[in-house]
Amino acid sequence: MKTTLLSIFQKIISRLHFVKSLRFRIFMIIIVVSYVPTLMMRYGILQNYENRAVSLRIAEVENQAKILANHLVVNNYLQNPNLDTINAELLQLSTLYDGRVIVIDQNFTAVKDTYGISEGKTIISEEVILCFKGKNSNHYDSHNHYIEITTPITLTAEVGNETGIGKIAETENQTIGVMLISVSTDNINTNIQVLDEKAQTLQLLMMILVICLSWFASKLLMKPFDKVTSAIGEVKDGFESEISDVPDYVETEHIIHAFNEVLKRMKVLDESRQEFVSNVSHELKTPLTSMKVLADSLKAQEDVPVELYQEFMLDIADEIDRENKIINDLLSLVKMDKTSSDLNVESVDINQMIEAILKRLKPIADQKDIDLIYESVREVNAEVDEVKLTLAISNLVENGIKYNKEHGYVKVRLDADHQFFTIDVEDNGIGIPQEAIEHIFERFYRVDKSHSKKIGGTGLGLAITRNAILMHRGAIKVESKPESGTTFSVKIPLTYVSK
Ligand SMILES: Nc1ncnc2c1ncn2[C@@H]1O[C@H](COP(=O)(O)OP(=O)(O)OP(=O)(O)O)[C@@H](O)[C@H]1O
Ligand SMILES: [Mg+2]
Structure with a gap:
């Protein structure tokens, strides 16, 4: 029951998906949620009234029938069904309840029918048989609006029972006939209709009230969001630099916080x-x-x-x-x-690539008497863009030469595992001060502007290197100590992974 109600509710909510406005959804949900209880209340009250009215009617008719059944016995009606007084009583009962009374004797023959149709006919039904066995019954047919009641006509006879101490008088009930009574419940149904009309009016009034209240509630609930929207509008129009003056609701606070963070970025x-x-x-x-x-x-x-x-x-x-x-x-x-889709990836012999770089830079190194050392731990073939990676590694070696001392060295070391290859470019040059390390990859950043001008540089080399490595889904890190040297370590996947 609970799950079906829940699934109905979920269905209703999912039906609401086409409505894009959150305010409208809240409004509709409140209406649906409040409509169901009013509907249940209406049917609950009507059902309750019907049950109660029917059971009262049954009790009333059964009482009357019992009294009448007594009269039938006393007046020996079953043998003498033409008794006017009793017939009048039977007629009165049937008229009173807009129904029909049939009196049936032990042979299942109708001795009296207030409708006058079934007299002399045999009437055998389950209820009648049960009633002869002492079980009276009643049945309410809500569809056809009537109640059927069976009441036994019982003769109480005195019998003497022989026991050891003599004869003991006892009474014995004997069902000698059955009264089959049908009463109309039209007036109960008329009452239900009147009651339902009133309940409907009440429900309609309640729904109007709920609609008004839910409209205001949805407006009230959405007010903070409207304020956030207008505050964003003010930022957009340039009146404010960030949102601050909005009521403190947890939900709106989150939105404002996220928005201000985006603004900061x-x-x-x-x-x-x-x-x-x-x-x-x-x-x-x-x-x-x-x-x-x-x-x-x-x-x-x-x-x-x-x-x-x-x-x-x-x-x-x-x-x-x-x-x-x-x-x-x-x-x-x-x-x-730009995006990594601009990479021209192919399988490249990294050893060869590094050897070519060093060969090209050797004349510059020789000018400063700087030793270029190459250490290759293993053969490495990787999927890379050769032009871009050459540019990146050249920049690192060039820096190692440029920011070095006379007779220094630049050592390039290539290694790989099953997933990545690493290139370390180590020099024993002037080094980078600790506070400058976090800036060296920024565009146009140079540690010592006057020094660098003499050496010649724009501060774009490392920015280019870093971008090229990131395009290969790799990483670059640096370790340096002023006056003793710098090592750049590059790590790149052997197989290119496109996002
Ligand atoms: N191996 C190194 N040793 C010491 N300092 C270095 C080293 N590599 C880079 N730097 C410092 O980092 C700064 C930025 O280097 P980057 O390569 O980006 O620019 P640049 O060499 O000045 O100019 P270019 O654009 O010609 O490469 C350099 O100016 C230098 O101060
Ligand atoms: Mg450089």
Whole structure:
């Protein structure tokens, strides 16, 4: 019963799914939830009334029938069914209850029928037989609106029983006939109808009240959400920077908290975008300014010696190279910021790849007398984008050379397990101060700007490296100690896993 009610309720709720408004749903749920009890109450009351009215009617008729049955016995009616007084009584009973009385004798013959139809006919029914056996019965037919009652006509005779101490007088009941009475329950049903009409009116009034109340309740429940929406609107329109003035409900508090967190992240993103744009402009402007200064100074002088021209032109060419490098780096970074679907993955011999990188960088290392050492623990073949990974590892080795001391070394070590391969790039150079480590992967970040300018760099190398490694679903970490050296460790899956 409980589960069927629950499933009906769930069905009703699921039917409500098409309604998108939460307020409307709350409104409908309250109506449904309150309608069911009023309906149950209405039917409960009507059923109760019907049961009670029917049992009262049965008791009343049975009483009357008993008295009448006595009269029949006393007046020996079964032998003399033409007795006017008794017939009048029988007729009175049937008229009173808008029904019918049939008197049946021991031979199952109807000696009297107030309808006058069945007189002389044999009437054998289960109820009549049971009544002769001493069991009177009643039956309510709610569909056809009548009650059928059987009452025994009982003769009480005195019998003498012989016992050891003499004759003892005892009475014995003998059923000599049956009264089969049908009474109409039309008036009970009329009462039920009147009562139902009243209950319906009452139910209608209650439903109107419930609809009004649930409308207000749904409005009241949704009010905090409306306030949150309007507060978000104010933030959107730029009147407020975050939501603060909304009533403290746990649910709305969660929404506001999440929204403010998103706002904070957006602010951070916006700040970093602004910083990036200003850094880019600054970096791009620097070589241009130098070139302008060089060109202006040549312009200002008359009869400039050719050697000075050549020297200034070399400087200008250097600045153009620098500008070119910055633009290329920025382009690589933008490419790496895109999704990993831009990766051109193929099976690559990582040993060969590293050897090629070191071969290319050897001349630069030689300039500073820096030893390039390669340690390969095993052969490694992995699914990677060779161009991007080469760029990433080259940046690390380049840094190892750039931020090193005379006669230093850069050691590259390749190893693998069954899942990942690792490349460690270790140097014994100038190292990175502890407080700078968390920033080195940021775009344009350089530990010592003056130092780096002398060495030449834009601070984009590690940002590019990190992006390339993340695109391969790998990781990069760094360990460094100022004045003793730095180690970058890269870990990448052997098999490329697309998300
Ligand atoms: N191996 C290293 N040893 C010491 N410092 C390093 C090392 N690698 C990076 N750094 C520091 O981190 C900073 C950022 O490095 P990153 O490679 O991103 O930029 P960069 O080398 O300055 O310029 P570029 O864009 O030309 O690579 C460097 O400026 C340097 O200060
Ligand atoms: Mg670098």
